[in-house]
Amino acid sequence: MAKMSDSYIDLTITSPPYDSLRSYNNQIHVVKTEFNGYTFPFEKIAQELFRVTKEGGVVVWVVGDSCIEGSETGNSFRQALFFRECGFNLFDTMIYSKPPRGAVGNNQTYWQAFEYMFVFSKGYPKTINLIKDRKNKESRKGDSGTKRLQNGDLLQLKRGGYGEFGRRTNIWEYNIGKGHSTGDAIAFEHPAIFPEKLAHDHIYTWSNIGDLVYDPMMGSGTVAKMCAIQDRNYLGSEINKDYCKIAEKRIAQKTLEYASGITI
């Protein structure tokens, strides 16, 4: 990021290392903190993201907390508040929900089934393409009418209609794991990918064709691959060379749409 000029990126979508949840090929990128959680150069990354993001640009930060000795670390919230200190708006706190699958957790809490998707914006987002795939109970045409006011005058009213589908809620659910997150077997050589559809839906919502999308911790290249499918330009950084090779292989596939199984 240090090589980028100011106001360079339209949209960032990324997921940082979560506390101590994964070791990423045993490379040590983390330092223990007084919060019993773990950190990486988070502050520097957040500050740089503010510098390189265009006015109206968006950063989607996908993150969860680990639970250590009976207490969640709360680092996700600390990070969200730090992004605000850097100058970003916290435009929306969205949820990435995952249906229960396999046996995980300590059986002492309710099933941990979500992560946060913090949506930060530099000023007001310049692009908002809301996905409208939530089926309404019914569709209704707009109509007009009148209402008698206290002073006897008639107020003309216009009631907007709505179609068969409305905008989604800010809780997005994705099935995860093999055959769900991606059809690329090689992607699972990375321990913590997020679903292609999650990247796809954020790219659609916060960017336009031709925009530049960045993932500063690109892992197996999910964001880059979905940008290639959706005609966005992309940039990624990844500290681990093995993961860069996975990303390169995923992006080089000739039939990306087929590999992802996603229809727009």
Ligand SMILES: C[S@@+](CC[C@H](N)C(=O)[O-])C[C@H]1O[C@@H](n2cnc3c(N)ncnc32)[C@H](O)[C@@H]1O
């Ligand atoms: C949660 S994973 C991202 C996975 C990615 N979203 C995907 O779908 O494949 C976090 C990644 O951040 C990388 N990472 C950690 N510290 C980094 C740093 N300082 N710079 C770049 N990448 C880093 C790790 O190697 C890991 O691949």
